[in-house]
Amino acid sequence: MKPLFHPSIDDVSVAGILHALSDPVRVQIFAKIACAKAAPSCSSFLHSGEREIPKSTLSQHFKALREAGLIRGERSGLELKNTSRCGEIEQRFPGLIPAIINAYRIEQAAKEAPARDRRPAA
């Protein structure tokens, strides 16, 4: 099998990271990989979100994340084990990833409780 491409951490760009994480599906994937203890396979995301994601699309998303330098994919038998490169990125761009993940979390929380701050509760 053709070995997967992973950029050197020095070639990882801020623009690339932001672009990769400007897609809600990809952030969700990335966040899950970053939090997970055991490296999740690609296919574990097929039925995860609200909508079913076609596997070709999913494959592209993983490729985008890999090429942005956000995750590392390693074949292990049939599956492709994905791990985050948070550590390396944190060293190069301290605080960037946590700030983004945190912002998404805030946004999510605001979406789930849209009432409290503005209306007496819908």
Place this chain on the structure above:
Amino acid sequence: MKPLFHPSIDDVSVAGILHALSDPVRVQIFAKIACAKAAPSCSSFLHSGEREIPKSTLSQHFKALREAGLIRGERSGLELKNTSRCGEIEQRFPGLIPAIINAYRIEQAAKEAPARDRRPAA
């Protein structure tokens, strides 16, 4: 003149911000606006960067930044005065913008001194 559209801060999305700032030209514009004391006009960026940017393209970039909720544009006579919405965004997504700007700064610094850390100096 058709009034410019500005999203309410509650409608500003993380994905939108990341997408808008995943373009080097737009970050540069945004950073300059955020730092500037007097609100700069759009045309002040025509001859600013390394390359000349066509004004139609520039107009699109400003529109993108406005619609992402990053800047506010107000007509003042002939010009369009641009101010950043950092304050509002900082309140909604604390640390996000600073982290991004900081990361770009680090990247820029690494580009300008690529030798020091890896080679004895080119």
Place this chain on the structure above:
DNA sequence: TCCGTTAGTTCCGGACTTATGAACTATTGA
């Protein structure tokens, strides 16, 4: 009021990107 100038926007064609089904490759297990 009409003209010229300057600041931005809109329109549109070509280039580039993205999503997705279909076909393909790789690995494993029977």
Place this chain on the structure above:
DNA sequence: TCAATAGTTCATAAGTCCGGAACTAACGGA
């Protein structure tokens, strides 16, 4: 060797982005 599963690649349709040309808006004379 065959079937099943995990991912990738290909082709195409839809969407987005760049940038020149034409347009609108606001101002300053004369």
